[in-house]
Amino acid sequence: MKALRAFCAVSWLAPAWVAAASLPAFAHPHIFIDAGATLVFDEEGRLGAVRIVWAYDSLFSLVVVEERGLDPDFDGVLEPGEAEQLSGFDMNWIEGFAxxxxxxxxxxxxxxxRPLEYDAAYEEGRVVSTHLRALETRVAVGAEPVILxxxxxxxxxxxxxxxxxxxxxxxEGCVAEVYVPDPEAASEQLVAALQEFAGSDDPLFEDDFPAVGDLFAHEVRVTCGP
Known part of the structure; x- marks a missing residue:
């Protein structure tokens, strides 16, 4: 069902993609991740770290597990010690990766x-990884939202x-709320960007394609107050 949910997550793009059928295929997602977060405050009440959870879609999870020769009986359960082979599989970040x-x-x-702590598990056919990152400068959170x-x-x-x-x-008084973008507005902006590059004769035009991921960015807004 999780894989189906991941497929449905982009189903609202279908009308736009019909209109843009001849546009490049690289500008749509290939991996789907359910994310979560814990925002960690220090003893002085400042935001000091974030712990991120990534639950990968079942198809990508299967690839990760099979590449490591894990779960050979496909029962979705790893043997003792096998989970250790997953830990850090997605933490080998290149320089400058955010x-x-x-x-x-x-x-x-x-x-x-960069990640200070990390771990991974295999749960119900999905690879779930966690990592902890500290803020280089701790932040006092007030009425103006701090956004992740x-x-x-x-x-x-x-x-x-x-x-x-x-x-x-x-x-006391701190709250976190999740905000999601307007999918129709985001898809319209994506198609506009794709159409601008449609028909380009430059073989390297993909390198110049604008970053569009922020159009679809979910965010956590944290505020603190009396």
Whole structure:
């Protein structure tokens, strides 16, 4: 059912893709991830770290597991010790990779460290990984939202924040809310970008294609107050 949900997640794009059938196939997602987050506050009540959860779609999970020779009986259960082979499989980030997670405070991006801790498991046929990243500068959260966005700028991977979002050690009065984009408006902007590049004779035009993933970005907005 999770795989079906992942397929349906882009079904609203169908009318737009019919109109843009001749446009390049690279600008639609190939991997689908359900995301969750825990925002961790320090002893002084400042936001100090974020713990991200990625639950991969069943098809991609199957590829990951099969490549490692795990779950040979396809029962969706790993033998003791096998889960350790999954830990960190998606943490080998190239230099400059933002981790598909962006934290904004006061309209400015707050840099995050590379993963400090990470783990992975295989649950009901899906690979689920977690990682912890610290804020390079801790943030005091007030009435103006601090925003955590989770998205792939290239839109190769589609993220939906539909796993639990939690606040850890947060001061009293802090709340977190999840906001999702308008899918129709996002798809219209995507098609407009695709049409601009349609028919290009430049073999490298994909390198110049604008980042569109933020159009589909789910985000967590955190506020604190009396």
């Amino acid at each position: 981790g598909d997670s962006y934290l904004l405070a006061g309209g400015a991006e707050v840099p995050l460290t 966005q989770i998205y792939d700028p290239t839109y190769y991977t589609s993220y939906e924040i539909d796993l639990p979002v939690r606040l850890e050690n947060a001061p």
